Amino acid sequence: MCPKLFQIGPIPVYSYGLMLAIAFIAASYLLTKEFKRLKLNPDIASNITLIALIGGVAGSKILYLLEHWSSFIADPSSAFSPGGLTFYGGLVLAAISIFFYVRGKKISFLLAADLTSPGLILAYGIGRLGCHFAGDGDYGFPTTLPWGTNYANGTYPPSQAFRDFPEITSQFPNGIVPDTTPCHPTGVYELLVCSFLAFVLWNIRLKTKPAGKLFMIYLMAAGVERLTIEFARLNPRLFFGLSEAQLISLALITGGAIGFAMLFRSAKLPETKP
DSSP states (O other), rough: OEEEEEETTEEEEHHHHOOOOOOHHHHHHHHHHHHHHHTTOOOHHHOOOEEEEOOOOOOHHHHHHHHHHHHHOGGGGGSSSSSOOOHHHHHHHHHHHHHHHHHHTTTTTHHHHHHHHHHHHHHHHHHHHHHHHHTOSSSSOOOOOTTTTTTTTTTSSHHHTTTTTTTHHTTTTTGGGTTTOEEEEHHHHHHHHHHHHHHHHHHHTTTOOOOHHHHHHHHHHHHHHHHHHHGGGGGOEEETTTHHHHHHHHHHHHEEEEEEHHHHHHHSSSOOOO
């Protein structure tokens, strides 16, 4: 793992930050292409990307601090640390911010959501690759598979990441997981899956009507992806053996399915003539 790639004078360049920048550049590129295809102002696409960046990072940090409230109270400076981001918080705040922005520009939010969907899921996968390079604890359980990854040099090595998981620590001498223990590279798994999903969304975008259906497909696909990957990851379980991320994923899948059904039904209804 390589959390810090290199340094330019006094400025360090971190792998997670670089992947995050690449993620937003990729998403912005795809969104701009869609705006140009529909002959919409491409500057609006750039503004949406900027709003998504600011709202995404802020929302991710806010949800993370709420999840770790006691640690935040003990050390308020943690609010300004570069780490500690929870994706779903960013998704919600960015979506709300973009909703008000595009409404002011007289653009349908559902249309805007459709246009952002392929780039959004691709950006998420690239961001997860940043987590993989940083070794920030978003990796999975120990594994004997040949592609198991050594996160000893990460920002949150296995000896720390697994210390509150007795079902894991009990398998090692003295209850300590060695930092060199190979673990599932879940960030790589997510990049591969999300790249495939982005490819699918991009290729069906012209055939998916009315506006909003592609976004509902995105919600279901993203929910299934996160729900599945969490079974290999070390996040605490809350209810029915599911983590917080999995519970939110179920909400996304349900919301996407309901929204898709409603849009499908509305598209089938005959138009009423005066």
